[in-house]
Amino acid sequence: MIDSKVKEIRDFCETNSNPDIIKKYQRYFKEGYDGYGIDDKIFKEQIDQWTEQWKDEMTIESYLSLGDELMKNGRFDEKHVAINFLKLSRQDFSKVTFNRIGNWFDCGINNWATTDVLCMSVLSILLFDKVINFNDLKTWIDSESEWKRRAVPVALVELDKLTKDLKPFESIELVEPLMLDNSEYVQKGIGTLLRGLWKKYPADIEIFLMKWKDKCGRLIIQYSTEKMDKEYRKKFRKSK
Secondary structure: OHHHHHHHHHHHHHHOOOHHHHHHHHOOOOOOOOOOOOOHHHHHHHHHHHHHHHOOOOOHHHHHHHHHHHHHHOOHHHHHHHHHHHHHHHHHOOHHHHHHHHHHHHHOOOOHHHHHHHHHHHHHHHHHOOOOOHHHHHOOOOOOOHHHHHHHHHHHHHHHHHHOOOOHHHHHHHHHHHOOOOOHHHHHHHHHHHHHHHHHOHHHHHHHHHHHOOOOOHHHHHHHHOOOOOOHHHHHOOOO
């Protein structure tokens, strides 16, 4: 069953590949864009069709197995199909779901966009529904995958959009072990998180930034302070 669906998805992607869209998207991916370049409207309509056609035969395990295959052997667009399908099974999310998507980072997720869509559609939901907690997410901070490490702050960014009540202390505690991370994508994720928290808890975040400004990656400071007054943010420059 899974093999036939993988083939159907792949056939659709190949048929609807657009060289112009591929060229357009390539500029956003330093690590390379391996997608088919499918028009968003056409793609969404097809995903909706598959969802309706397959709804009576697919379970969360089926969607996870399909995702395993598409993440391991699929291209950009196919991986996003897997995420779109998995989010349909929110009522059945469990720790197993969390562990399985964790494996996706180890075998197939290879760019910031797929990481962020997974955070928005699945990982933040696992946190919001209390299927997992911050300690579960903390197990990802030592991953060899920079995308899995990036998912830690980005999941919190997306969680805050849902709760609008993310607390600075617990967020800082979770991302602090990543403050010396060399990945620009991890740094950008942390900076985005701190920027959002600063809007609500400026004092807490500024104390944290002062602690780290001479040691952490510059992208963290750049992103976290970009909404501050131009003169004010100079205080967070690295000391000479």
